[in-house]
Amino acid sequence: MIPLAFKSSTPPLDWADRIITVTFIVDYILRITTADIKLQKGELSYLVYPVTPLALIDLLCILPSFSILASGFKILKVVRLLRGLRVLRTFKILRYSKNVGIIINVIKKQSAPLITVFSFAVGYMLISALIMFNVESDTFYTFFDAVYWAAISLTTIGYGDIIPTTSIGRLITILSAFIGIAIIALPSGIITAGIMSEIQNPKGNKEK
Numbered sequence: 001m002i003p004l005a006f007k008s009s010t011p012p013l014d015w016a017d018r019i020i021t022v023t024f025i026v027d028y029i030l031r032i033t034t035a036d037i038k039l040q041k042g043e044l045s046y047l048v049y050p051v052t053p054l055a056l057i058d059l060l061c062i063l064p065s066f067s068i069l070a071s072g073f074k075i076l077k078v079v080r081l082l083r084g085l086r087v088l089r090t091f092k093i094l095r096y097s098k099n100v101g102i103i104i105n106v107i108k109k110q111s112a113p114l115i116t117v118f119s120f121a122v123g124y125m126l127i128s129a130l131i132m133f134n135v136e137s138d139t140f141y142t143f144f145d146a147v148y149w150a151a152i153s154l155t156t157i158g159y160g161d162i163i164p165t166t167s168i169g170r171l172i173t174i175l176s177a178f179i180g181i182a183i184i185a186l187p188s189g190i191i192t193a194g195i196m197s198e199i200q201n202p203k204g205n206k207e208k
Contacts, residue, residue, distance in 0.1 A: 021062065024058065024062050025062055027058070028055075028058045028059065028062060031049065031055065031058070032046065032049060032050065032055075035048070035049035102195060102198045102199065103191075103195065105198060106191055106194035106195050106197075106198055107191070107194075109194060110190050110191065110194045113190050114187055114190060114191075117183065117186045117187055117190070118187075120183065121154065121183045124154065124176075124179060124183070125147065125150040125151055125154050126147065126150070128150045128153075128154075128172060128176050129143065129146035129147040129149065129150040130143070130146070131172060132146045132149060132150065132164065132169060132172055133145075133146035135164075135166065135168050135169050135172065136164050136165065136166060136169045138165070139162065139163070139164060139165055139169070140162070145162060148162065149162045150176065153173055153176040153177055153180060154176055154179070154180040154183065155180055155184065156177055156180045156181055156184070158177075
């Protein structure tokens with residue numbers, strides 16, 4: 001992933017890319033040769049494994065490294081980032097953390113209100129975008145521009161790249177900002193209340 005963070009190529013980055021490519025190729029070959037251990041389907045394992053999702057990702061990570069393909073399919077280089085997701089396996093140890101377990105339990109128990117808040121936010125964003133798209137037709141050329149504005153206003157970020165020019169549009173923006181503050185505060189309050197409940201009465205929550 002490090003070479004992808006630079007636009008220009010340097011000798012150290014080239015060597016890093018070659019080492020990573022060789023590592024991927026060796027790992028890919030070893031996984032194919034030991035496919036029977038994982039899939040346990042006999043000789044059929046060697047035919048099934050290359051078409052599994054992880055094997056296909058591995059192959060896509062290797063192909064962009066060849067100069068013939070890299071020039072014509074530069075977009076494939078981004079697929080290497082998917083390989084980095086395997087590092088997340090190391091975070092399995094977090095399942096044994098008490099604090100992480102509390103957060104996971106709270107999210108599971110409060111999934112219904114969190115989904116409700118999220119649905120309300122998406123609904124309001126689409127409605128306000130539709131209103132603004134018709135009110136500010138000269139400012140928002142496409143509906144996606146209006147949705148982008150609604151998302152930025154709802155989250156109270158306000159980049160300022162797309163702004164309303166009419167009084168009605170600015171009034172809608174003010175309302176959207178106030179509603180955004182309330183919507184963003186709701187999930188925080190729900191999760192905080194759930195965590196406090198888990199901490200204060202862990203035995204009772206487990207029994208429930």
